[in-house]
Amino acid sequence: MKELIDTFVTYSTEILMGFGPIAGVVLIILESILPMLPLSVFITLNMVSFGSFFGFIISWLSTIVGCMLSFILFRHFFQKKLERFIKRRDQQKLSNIMKIVSHIRFSNLVILIAIPFSPAFFINIAAGLSKIKIEKFFMAIIIGKIVMVYFWGYIGTTLLESLTDITILFKIAGLLVFAFFISKFVENKLKVK
Secondary structure, eight states, X not given: OHHHHHHHHHHHHHHHHHHTHHHHHHHHXXXXXXXXXXXXXXXHHHHHHHHHHHHHHHHHHHHHHHHHHHHHHHHHHTHHHHHHHHHHHXXXXXXXXXXXXXXXXXXXXXXXXXXXXXXXXXXXXXXXXSOOOHHHHHHHHHHXXXXXXXXXXXXXXXXXXXXXXXXXXXXXHHHHHHHHHHHHHHHHHTTOO
């Protein structure tokens, strides 16, 4: 199994290196719009191909761009249609859900985004369809995606080690706590609610 993974990584990194960082950027942006693509694999390949630092930066910036594109697409093309649907069909339950999403606290949004297993595509859609301010969503993405990208990059590049080393889980939990405190600081200083 390890040989199969090593062969896949070697072959994939050679392809990525041939195209440069553009391939890694495009793949991650596409993943933000098409959820069936494996983000963890793309982040891992970026980190293996371009090193931990540049692979992280490429993955982090790309996922921010992808999430914002998804948010903007749903905000501009589907938000009004959803509002008309709710009014026309008297969908009180859906209306209540959208109110909850619209008024989510900044720190809670950051944590939701930072959790590696949260469905990012659905978060982007829900935020785009809601009344969340674009600035609030953008700041939450910037902070939350740091933890998420680090998690997938770290787990991906140390896959076998991470299965037997519990300290990795403590590091990730520490990063989630760190993201929470950063989001509280930003929330208080910038008055983002």
